[in-house]
Amino acid sequence: MLVAAFLIGGPAVVSAQMPPPEPFPDSRLEQEITISSPGHLVLFSPVREVNNEIRSAVMARLPVKGLGQLYEVQGGANREEARDHYLRELQTRGAQILFECSGRNCGRSNVWANQIFDQSSLYGRDNNQDYLVAGSVDENGKPWLTLVYTVTRANQRQYVWVEHLVAPQGTEIPGLGNESARIKGPVIVPWKGGITYRFEWSSADRRIINDWAGEEGARVILTAYSELKEDESFEESAARAEEAAKSLAQVLAKSGVSESRQTIITVGPAVVIPNPDRQGDRVEVMVITR
Numbered sequence: 001m002l003v004a005a006f007l008i009g010g011p012a013v014v015s016a017q018m019p020p021p022e023p024f025p026d027s028r029l030e031q032e033i034t035i036s037s038p039g040h041l042v043l044f045s046p047v048r049e050v051n052n053e054i055r056s057a058v059m060a061r062l063p064v065k066g067l068g069q070l071y072e073v074q075g076g077a078n079r080e081e082a083r084d085h086y087l088r089e090l091q092t093r094g095a096q097i098l099f100e101c102s103g104r105n106c107g108r109s110n111v112w113a114n115q116i117f118d119q120s121s122l123y124g125r126d127n128n129q130d131y132l133v134a135g136s137v138d139e140n141g142k143p144w145l146t147l148v149y150t151v152t153r154a155n156q157r158q159y160v161w162v163e164h165l166v167a168p169q170g171t172e173i174p175g176l177g178n179e180s181a182r183i184k185g186p187v188i189v190p191w192k193g194g195i196t197y198r199f200e201w202s203s204a205d206r207r208i209i210n211d212w213a214g215e216e217g218a219r220v221i222l223t224a225y226s227e228l229k230e231d232e233s234f235e236e237s238a239a240r241a242e243e244a245a246k247s248l249a250q251v252l253a254k255s256g257v258s259e260s261r262q263t264i265i266t267v268g269p270a271v272v273i274p275n276p277d278r279q280g281d282r283v284e285v286m287v288i289t290r
Contacts, residue, residue: 018136018144020067020164021089026077027160030121031070035165040064041116042145042165044099044133044174047107054115058099058174064145066165070119073158079150082160083130084277086148090134091208094184095146098175100132102276109151117149117161124151124159135176141169143176184212185286186223188277189248194240197247199283206255212287213257220262222249223284228269238268245283 023029039061041054048055073079090097106112109129113122129151136144147163167173187209190200213220224245226237245264253259278284 018093018138018166020069021086021146021162023069023071024073024077024082024085024160026074027071027082028074029069030072030159031119033068035064035066035068035163038063040165042133042147043116043131046101046105047111047116049108049111049115054111060172060174062145062165062167062171062173064165064167066163068117069162069164070121071160071162073160079128079130079152079158079160080276082158083132083148083150086146086160086162087132088202088204088208090146091185091187092204092211093136094212095134095136095144096176096183098133098135098145098173100130102130102274103127105274106131112149113151117163119161121153121159122149122151122161124153128152135173137176143167143171143173145173182289183286184289185209186284187286188282188284190280190282191244191248192281193244197244199248199251209252209285209287210255210257212289213252213261215287215289217290218261219288220252220257221265221286221288222262223265223267223286225271225278225280225282225284226268227280234269238266238270241268241281241283242266244281248283248285 041059041061043056044058045056073082104126106129109122109124109126112129112131113119129149131149134146138144145165149161150159152158187205189205192198212218222245224241226241228234228237242264245266249259249262249264252262
């Protein structure tokens with residue numbers, strides 16, 4: 001449960017050092033609460049309920065302060081676009097994705113809504129939900145967490161719940177450490193084509209990669225995936241993925257990331273990741289800093 005107070009006169013006091021992510025433009029703020037708890041529950045793995053008790057392989061009760069915000073997605077937008085917006089915001093900040101899930105892999109929406117977030121508006125369809133938690137450490141050594149949960153209700157209304165939290169210096173956060181913080185990404189770049197390639201990425205994606213790669217000693221990793229077609233062999237599918245990655249490497253080189261600082265890893269169709277955003281023909285770009 002949240003230990004919270006509803007905001008009446010103004011926004012919650014959240015450090016300007018690491019403010020909450022910018023809201024998804026096509027959404028309306030429905031509710032905003034402050035969070036202050038010596039043991040706030042944060043999950044880093046799927047949730048399940050056993051004998052009315054919340055169970056999760058990796059979870060922590062953390063001493064945190066921060067902000068919780070409930071948004072309803074508006075107009076013709078959808079929650080997938082909202083999730084992608086927050087993911088880009090977090091990537092821009094160099095935050096590390098500590099856990100993410102989608103659909104029934106997350107567990108029951110009822111548990112997330114009523115027992116974890118205490119927000120009944122978030123109770124929706126189990127196969128139409130997703131969750132992520134990202135972390136970073138500020139210059140004073142304080143860990144920050146951002147939780148984003150989106151869901152589609154039975155009445156087709158779509159909601160986003162965002163928690164932005166800070167913990168005291170020295171607080172141990174599952175999966176958040178100095179070594180893992182060196183790995184930034186991935187930025188997912190879908191591709192199409194054969195002899196020539198077209199990459200579906202935004203100017204924000206390109207800017208993020210260039211910013212990360214701008215650090216001294218940074219290495220850019222391009223992991224190439226492909227979808228196995230009915231009429232092709234594994235080797236042919238993997239070759240398509242590798243050629244796409246080589247083409248993207250040349251594009252990055254033209255933007256200032258020399259190919260000598262890039263490494264291509266070809267996976268092809270050999271690995272399937274249970275995340276709807278990480279399917280099909282794509283290159284996943286990560287940056288490893290010193």
